[in-house]
Amino acid sequence: TTADKGPFRHFMLKEIHEQPEGLSRVIGTILDRPSMSLLPPPALPFRFSDLKQVSIVGCGTAYLAGATAKYWFERFARLPVQVEIASEMRYREPPLDPGELALFISQSGETADTLAALRYCRAADQHVIAVVNVPQSSIAREADVALPLMCGPEIGVASTKAFTAQLTVLLGLALQAARDRGTIEQERLDSLLEALCRLPAAISATLELDDELKGVSRVLARARNVLFLGRGLHYPIALEGALKLKEISYIHAEGYAAGELKHGPIALVEEAVPVVVLAPSDELSEKTFSNMQEVAARGAPVILVTDEAGRSAGTALGAHILTLPTTDPALSPIISAVAVQLLAYHTATQLGADVDQPRNLAKSVTVE
Ligand code: G6P
Numbered sequence: 498t499t500a501d502k503g504p505f506r507h508f509m510l511k512e513i514h515e516q517p518e519g520l521s522r523v524i525g526t527i528l529d530r531p532s533m534s535l536l537p538p539p540a541l542p543f544r545f546s547d548l549k550q551v552s553i554v555g556c557g558t559a560y561l562a563g564a565t566a567k568y569w570f571e572r573f574a575r576l577p578v579q580v581e582i583a584s585e586m587r588y589r590e591p592p593l594d595p596g597e598l599a600l601f602i603s604q605s606g607e608t609a610d611t612l613a614a615l616r617y618c619r620a621a622d623q624h625v626i627a628v629v630n631v632p633q634s635s636i637a638r639e640a641d642v643a644l645p646l647m648c649g650p651e652i653g654v655a656s657t658k659a660f661t662a663q664l665t666v667l668l669g670l671a672l673q674a675a676r677d678r679g680t681i682e683q684e685r686l687d688s689l690l691e692a693l694c695r696l697p698a699a700i701s702a703t704l705e706l707d708d709e710l711k712g713v714s715r716v717l718a719r720a721r722n723v724l725f726l727g728r729g730l731h732y733p734i735a736l737e738g739a740l741k742l743k744e745i746s747y748i749h750a751e752g753y754a755a756g757e758l759k760h761g762p763i764a765l766v767e768e769a770v771p772v773v774v775l776a777p778s779d780e781l782s783e784k785t786f787s788n789m790q791e792v793a794a795r796g797a798p799v800i801l802v803t804d805e806a807g808r809s810a811g812t813a814l815g816a817h818i819l820t821l822p823t824t825d826p827a828l829s830p831i832i833s834a835v836a837v838q839l840l841a842y843h844t845a846t847q848l849g850a851d852v853d854q855p856r857n858l859a860k861s862v863t864v865e
Contacts, residue, residue, distance in 0.1 A: 500652060509653035509745070509852045513838050514704060516658050517697040519648035520831075523662050524697070526647065527669030528690050535690065538673050542641050543624045545574065545677040548598050552623075554581040554614045555602035556862065558656040558740065559663060562628075563602050564733035565830050566667035572827075573681050574674035583610035584865065587617055595622035602667075603627065604651055604659035605861040606634020615639055628666050630659050644670070653853050654860045655744050657838045660737065664831045665696070692825035696832075702822040703835045710836060713817045714843035716798050717742065720771050723750040724762055724792070725837070727775035728785045730830040735775050738837030745852045746845035755788040768796040773840070774816075775833050778806040779826035786810040802836050804829070 505511035529536050551570055553563030560582055567578040587610060599618035603611045606629040615636060619625055627640035630648060637643035646662035672689060675681035717723055723742060727735035736752035743750045753762050766772065772792045776785040793799050793814040801811035804823045811818040821832050845852045
């Protein structure tokens with residue numbers, strides 16, 4: 498049955514482990530494996546080449562999937578993106594241009610604020626795409642097009658497999674947009690599609706780091722405050738890592754753009770504040786490594802989440818290093834997302850928390 502934990506202690510852990518299979522399913526909706534080409538998207542009522550901008554709207558983890566996708570749409574499709582917290586957008590009532598695209602991200606498809614924001618965009622004659630896990634949900638029904646996450650029911654209150662599925666669907670959409678707008682070279686597109694094909698295997702390899710992640714989570718379990726730092730695509734994952742940790746372990750955590758370190762959070766850095774640095778190698782990782790040196794110099798225990806090419810930056814500092822599988826830098830946030838899920842999970846279980854039913858939180862927030 499679906500509500501069966503199988504060999505796992507918690508639904509959250511089971512759902513974390515279901516990611517390679519679920520992602521493989523959803524990748525099958527994005528690209529045709531034999532020909533390694535993008536599949537034609539479902540009948541969209543607009544052309545990406547006619548768009549001037551995109552809004553992406555959600556709450557909680559779904560919002561952070563949108564915050565990550567902003568980088569992909571802007572980089573590959575050269576489309577400006579506003580990412581909106583649904584509860585802010587619906588009451589701010591921003592002026593909206595008709596004919597532009599609004600993307601709504603929701604695991605449950607029932608989040609009240611997200612649904613209200615969707616209705617607001619519809620009323621402004623925007624095109625509405627929903628990325629949802631529950632095809633019969635209100636948000637799916639009220640959208641022009643609903644794209645499924647294909648990851649199966651998610652029971653754990655803290656979203657895990659839905660998040661990586663949201664990221665994957667959004668990346669697929671950004672690549673469609675890029676192709677249609679002629680803003681990506683065929684060669685670059687091909688290499689991204691190949692990396693997408695290898696993503697489930699990379700996620701499996703990440704799950705094999707479970708013991709290491711569990712070991713490192715002892716550093717977090719002792720702390721009262723934790724800082725997560727990331728740049729570019731890893732900034733939203735730093736926010737997600739902090740969100741996951743606070744939701745299920747009740748340890749105060751903040752995610753920060755690494756470049757903002759010196760504009761505030763560095764004042765809090767000391768021996769008792771572990772810093773999780775998300776920096777798989779890319780064109781910005783060197784800059785993040787400098788921020789890592791700044792926190793290490795102040796005595797903070799550093800957990801560096803990187804890949805083979807980034808390891809050496811951490812060894813010199815005596816950091817705890819988690820070496821994720823190497824992938825195309827554009828896809829690495831999907832892999833580091835899994836690492837922060839396991840860090841939060843193991844920290845919470847060491848503290849004896851009920852990770853599937855964290856206090857005060859609900860799986861689906863259908864009231865404001
Ligand atoms: C709740 C859940 C989160 C989820 C958020 C948005 O806060 O605990 O895990 O990210 O709602 O839910 P949705 O169903 O719209 O994705």
